[in-house]
Amino acid sequence: MQNYTLVDAHCHIDFPQFDKDRNEVIERAQKEGVAVVLSSLNPQDFEKCLAICEKHDNVFLTVGISPTEEDAHKIDETIELIKKYGDKIAGIGEVGLDYYWVGEKEKHEAQKKNFARFIELSKELDLPLVVHSRNCEADCIEILKRQGKPAMLHSFSGSVEQAIEAVSFGCIISIPTNIAYSKNKQKIAKEIPLESIVLETDAPYLSPVPKTRNEPTNVRVSAGKIGLLRGIDTSIVEKTTTRNAAGFFRINF
Numbered sequence: 001m002q003n004y005t006l007v008d009a010h011c012h013i014d015f016p017q018f019d020k021d022r023n024e025v026i027e028r029a030q031k032e033g034v035a036v037v038l039s040s041l042n043p044q045d046f047e048k049c050l051a052i053c054e055k056h057d058n059v060f061l062t063v064g065i066s067p068t069e070e071d072a073h074k075i076d077e078t079i080e081l082i083k084k085y086g087d088k089i090a091g092i093g094e095v096g097l098d099y100y101w102v103g104e105k106e107k108h109e110a111q112k113k114n115f116a117r118f119i120e121l122s123k124e125l126d127l128p129l130v131v132h133s134r135n136c137e138a139d140c141i142e143i144l145k146r147q148g149k150p151a152m153l154h155s156f157s158g159s160v161e162q163a164i165e166a167v168s169f170g171c172i173i174s175i176p177t178n179i180a181y182s183k184n185k186q187k188i189a190k191e192i193p194l195e196s197i198v199l200e201t202d203a204p205y206l207s208p209v210p211k212t213r214n215e216p217t218n219v220r221v222s223a224g225k226i227g228l229l230r231g232i233d234t235s236i237v238e239k240t241t242t243r244n245a246a247g248f249f250r251i252n253f
Contacts, residue, residue, distance in 0.1 A: 004253040005238050007031035007245035008216035009174050010154045010200035013038055014049045015211055017204040029216040030058045035253045036216045039094050041066055043077040062130055064093040067111050068101050071122055086125045090146055090249045092118055093130025094154050102136040119147050130154050137162050145169050152248055155202050160191045163208055167196040174200045177218045179225050180208035190229045198245045
């Protein structure tokens with residue numbers, strides 16, 4: 001296996017935005033030494049995602065479903081896919097809570113029940129857990145802490161204090177490429193231990209250049225920015241975050 005210098009710990013290169021040049025995007029990442037963790041978000045897209053991973057040595061798969069999904073059948077189908085392919089995937093996620101798109105409090109309770117199912121599944125299968133926590137960071141952290149399940153907090157947008165609390169019981173914080181201009185992401189990346197940080201693009205979203213499509217090679221921009229913020233060489237950020245991702249996903253990137 002190639003030794004990778006960087007890991008995009010979370011992206012969606014199965015999305016339609018990549019239909020015209022997906023292979024080129026992945027090959028570009030391969031040439032630049034970037035391993036890619038693809039997050040499957042819909043059971044109907046699982047076969048497509050699995051095929052992408054089987055075709056490209058530098059792409060690994062996690063399987064989850066959006067917290068905003070209310071279709072019980074889709075949630076059950078996702079859980080069955082994870083059980084069936086547990087030995088072929090790198091983790092469960094993204095799963096979690098989302099109070100940004102779902103404002104109704106009664107629906108928040110349903111989200112928490114679904115989240116609990118995925119936490120239990122991650123324990124049962126001993127798989128890493130990738131968590132979405134938009135506008136509900138405190139609830140997500142409280143649930144994970146209570147359940148004794150450290151996770152990767154994807155595209156974390158909470159406070160520095162919340163990030164420090166999450167790190168205190170073993171979570172890692174995933175910093176997306178919009179750290180290029182997000183003051184909140186910059187503050188978090190500067191204040192928490194480097195040993196608790198991984199990098200992601202969330203491609204095609206959160207590009208370092210607003211209103212452009214993001215892609216995995218852009219994690220290099222994040223590494224450079226974090227190096228500047230912390231006053232350390234970019235190579236240290238690259239090596240440490242790659243080691244962190246390898247440890248979390250249990251993959252020798």
